[in-house]
Amino acid sequence: MEERPFPKDPWYCVALIVLGVLGLTAACVWLAFRFNTVWLAGVPFLVVCGIMVCRFRRCPVCDQKLSPRRQFLGDPWDTRFRIVLDCERCQIAWKTEVVGDSKFDEMSAGD
Numbered sequence: 001m002e003e004r005p006f007p008k009d010p011w012y013c014v015a016l017i018v019l020g021v022l023g024l025t026a027a028c029v030w031l032a033f034r035f036n037t038v039w040l041a042g043v044p045f046l047v048v049c050g051i052m053v054c055r056f057r058r059c060p061v062c063d064q065k066l067s068p069r070r071q072f073l074g075d076p077w078d079t080r081f082r083i084v085l086d087c088e089r090c091q092i093a094w095k096t097e098v099v100g101d102s103k104f105d106e107m108s109a110g111d
């Protein structure tokens with residue numbers, strides 16, 4: 001499987017997302033005060049977060065759904081890993097900037 005870096009959004013896309021989230025937050029707060037309900041404020045916010053996560057998990061080439069997996073960095077004793085998104089159709093492994101540590105997974109699971 002070919003490895004490629006996951007393309008980053010151009011700055012105006014990031015700016016639009018940030019503005020969108022800020023605007024949505026303001027709208028949610030206004031809705032919550034206007035109708036005096038908290039759940040009404042949370043629902044649109046969750047929907048947008050869901051859309052953003054779905055968008056992130058799409059192949060930039062064929063728009064197919066990607067399956068995330070962990071790719072451990074370097075040495076076998078190194079617990080750090082990178083999130084890689086596999087596209088079955090293109091046979092491309094998209095390397096993201098998201099890096100985690102399985103050491104912390106075990107710690108949080110042990111609590």
Ligand SMILES: [Zn+2]
Nearest residue numbers: 059062087090
């Ligand atoms: Zn693809």
